[in-house]
Amino acid sequence: MRAGLSRSWEWLTLPAPARRLRRADGRGLHGPDPGAEPAVNAMLGWLGRAQDRSASGEGGFAEHFDLTQGWGASCPGTTGLAVRALLGAAGRWGDHSFRQRATRGLEWLCGVQRSDGGFADAGGDVSAPFSTGQALLGLVTGSAAFAEAGDAAARAARCLVAAQKADGSWAGGCVHDTQTAWALLETDALMPAQGFGEAAQANLRWALAQQHRNGWLANCCTDDATRPLTVTIGTAIRGFLEAYRLGHVLRHLDAAVMTGWALVAVQRREDGSLPGRLNDKWEAAVLWSGLSGDAQAAMCWMLLFEATKDQAFLSAAKAANRFVRRTLPVTADADQAGGVRGSFPVDGDYGRFRFVTQAAVYAIDANMMELALDS
16 A cells, blocks of 8 residues: 555656656557667767766766756766776777767776775765776776776776685675676786786686576675576676686686576567566566666677577577667657666666666677677
8 A cells, every 4th residue: 555655656746757758668668679870879979978967077977867866976887887888989980089088987987096996886985896896897998098097907906806705705795796807807917917817716716606507696686685686697697708708717608608598588588678687496576677687688698699609699689689779768858868777667676767877888888799790
């Protein structure tokens, strides 16, 4: 009864744009697939607005645009991922404006780095390993273009090594920290013999020990380990796959294949989406889909296709990319156009009534990889 009243009150108090989008989502997917390149262009445009309209400004990328509260503050982890995506787009299309935006993001990251070398979550005041790893990916990628980024990357990597627990995990013990291990491996490739690679391998060993025989990954969500978000599962797989790309350790690929196949089995064939949360029997735990998870899964499936040549992975990836592309708003509202919702429908529990910058970055990555595979 109370939940129903709460939802009714929420509906009455929602701003008109949020109501319109919720009504539209209630009717299902709308509009044709715009195709990968137009979608990437639209998402890159929205990513630029996430930088220009961040509530805290100064070059960082807002964590989200909230339909009820407006643009959020800049987030170090989100900014690191955005920098990496923009530099990738600049490399593909030679657009200097993307490099300029990436440089602004790197300057902001160097300015907000904490004294211990780490980075805080958005609005936080202590170093957080996962956010530090995300920021580190941007710093390492940008180190050739922005001199200060290399020194900042070394400091961030040393912070992660110092914060690592004896079993290889970090505070919170979440398997999606394989993304942090990936960041350390990238740093080790640039700055060897400083212990960064060893720390990464220790975390990957810990993460491998969390995998069940059916591919399930225990301890894979910070808010509900019994029903993890699909995006955290995808992020864990991505870490294994990037580690395999950098080190060719077969057990990392084997782990990714097991979990990647399990996700293929639960993909919704009618539209290519994934449930936003799953349980340990690989059953849907919610009705809505988390678009960050769909995009991250698509990226993982394409990396698995490259490693295994199994067409089933590529088919699943393209279906997931099509689904995310079909959710992109076609609107004159600049705060929404090209943005990627947290959830579909937009009132799902992940990024509720928000366009999430991380989701846009993952979708840009996945669609750019699709373009590369098709070229």
